[in-house]
Amino acid sequence: MSTSADLHDPQQELIDGFSIFAPPPGFYESPYPYYRALREREPVHENADGSYYLTRYEDVRRVYRTKSMTSDKTEMFTKKYGPGPLLEQHTTSMLFSDPPYHTRIRNLLRHAFTPRALAQLEHRVVDLVDNLIERCREQGGMDLVLDFAFPLPVEVICSMLGIDTSERERLQEWSRLILTPLEPTATPEMVAEGNQAVTEFSAFLRDLLAEKRVNMARGVRAGDILEDLINSQDSEDDPLTEDELVQNCILLLNGGHETTTNLVGNGMKAMFDSPDQLRALQQDPSLIGSAIEEMLRFDSPLQIGNRGIAEPFEVGGITLTTGTQVLTSIGGANHDPEAFDNPDVFDIARTPNKHLAFAAGIHACIGAPLARMEGTIAIGKLVAAFPEIERTGPVSRGGRARFRGLTSMPVSV
Numbered sequence: 174m175s176t177s178a179d180l181h182d183p184q185q186e187l188i189d190g191f192s193i194f195a196p197p198p199g200f201y202e203s204p205y206p207y208y209r210a211l212r213e214r215e216p217v218h219e220n221a222d223g224s225y226y227l228t229r230y231e232d233v234r235r236v237y238r239t240k241s242m243t244s245d246k247t248e249m250f251t252k253k254y255g256p257g258p259l260l261e262q263h264t265t266s267m268l269f270s271d272p273p274y275h276t277r278i279r280n281l282l283r284h285a286f287t288p289r290a291l292a293q294l295e296h297r298v299v300d301l302v303d304n305l306i307e308r309c310r311e312q313g314g315m316d317l318v319l320d321f322a323f324p325l326p327v328e329v330i331c332s333m334l335g336i337d338t339s340e341r342e343r344l345q346e347w348s349r350l351i352l353t354p355l356e357p358t359a360t361p362e363m364v365a366e367g368n369q370a371v372t373e374f375s376a377f378l379r380d381l382l383a384e385k386r387v388n389m390a391r392g393v394r395a396g397d398i399l400e401d402l403i404n405s406q407d408s409e410d411d412p413l414t415e416d417e418l419v420q421n422c423i424l425l426l427n428g429g430h431e432t433t434t435n436l437v438g439n440g441m442k443a444m445f446d447s448p449d450q451l452r453a454l455q456q457d458p459s460l461i462g463s464a465i466e467e468m469l470r471f472d473s474p475l476q477i478g479n480r481g482i483a484e485p486f487e488v489g490g491i492t493l494t495t496g497t498q499v500l501t502s503i504g505g506a507n508h509d510p511e512a513f514d515n516p517d518v519f520d521i522a523r524t525p526n527k528h529l530a531f532a533a534g535i536h537a538c539i540g541a542p543l544a545r546m547e548g549t550i551a552i553g554k555l556v557a558a559f560p561e562i563e564r565t566g567p568v569s570r571g572g573r574a575r576f577r578g579l580t581s582m583p584v585s586v
């Protein structure tokens with residue numbers, strides 16, 4: 174005879190009625206038990222809208238590497254946002270496009286991430302981090318997210334594009350408003366705010382481009398990447414149009430700052446939660462490279478990707494038909510025991526570490542070398558400067574499933 178105790182199945186309870194579009198209470202705090210239950214019970218989980226949510230490493234990797242997958246979201250975004258600036262932004266950005274358009278834009282934006290371009294930015298990152306650390310030292314502590322992880326990446330991208338860093342707060346707000354409607358739980362208000370933000374951000378960039386052109390015509394050069402991109406409009410066979418340039422600069426600004434903030438915030442939280450790992454890095458700074466990779470894996474800054482099925486695709490014994498949308502769980506894949514030993518253990522010496530935090534395939538993050546550089550300098554310098562650094566209060570969370578990050582984490586030094 175079965176008893177209620179026999180029927181109690183905690184794994185199943187986590188996924189009964191699970192929807193990534195309306196995650197259960199507790200999901201934002203820790204999504205990993207849900208990912209685990211999904212991986213074990215329903216690795217190809219059908220969502221209420223007919224899309225699928227994949228949580229196994231190999232399945233997610235295969236989706237990213239399959240050439241026939243489409244990133245073009247014109248149909249989906251037209252339904253979700255209707256016509257307007259937000260639709261134009263997300264359909265002109267290379268992130269949501271396929272070859273040949275994607276290849277053309279990506280090749281042009283590569284200018285921003287050459288070793289030469291990154292080397293030029295490195296001293297800027299070092300200066301910024303040193304200043305933030307000095308301010309923290311004077312105050313005896315800080316909010317590690319608000320005062321450290323948040324200002325750094327946006328100032329770096331401002332430097333990269335030659336934007337005055339006094340504009341930082343406006344850019345961060347526009348960026349937040351443009352990215353929020355990508356969340357599975359977007360509301361009409363979020364879409365309206367996103368439309369307004371794209372309008373304002375585009376106008377700002379158009380003015381900036383006009384100003385740079387005037388200066389360049391006068392022979393006044395600042396040496397930033399925006400000037401290279403303007404120059405490429407004259408020299409390439411198939412140059413970026415003004416709209417493509419503006420929309421893809423918005424993508425660079427949006428893609429590069431919140432994710433990097435989340436790397437630093439989530440990474441340091443993981444260290445505070447495993448103090449032995451924090452001490453290990455302080456004792457052996459040469460571990461910083463593998464530590465950053467482990468932070469990217471353990472609590473990935475971006476947790477969900479999307480692809481469309483353009484040719485029938487078999488996964489987990491199910492054939493997904495053309496037109497089906499797939500959501501990839503980067504967080505689920507990066508905790509899959511089939512790919513990582515003891516995946517729920519934070520181990521800064523973990524090698525190899527083939528995480529999917531930057532995705533894979535043709536859309537793999539173009540900014541990954543910059544993100545790694547920023548993370549290495551920021552976290553390496555922070556833990557070296559403050560041997561006694563510790564968390565002094567509870568963290569606050571953004572409450573978003575795709576962009577996983579903290580909004581506050583007080584520390585003393």
Ligand code: HEM
Nearest residue numbers: 267268428429432433436474478531532536538539540544
């Ligand atoms: C830790 C920090 C970062 C993480 C975790 C991250 C993650 C990702 C992921 C997962 C993708 C693939 C999205 C998809 O196709 O579904 C992506 C693409 C992209 N990322 Fe990042 N990113 C980071 C930092 C940056 C930075 C610093 C920049 C630029 C300044 C940047 C710019 C981009 C762009 C432009 C794409 C689109 C690439 C394409 O479509 O070919 N990212 N990123």
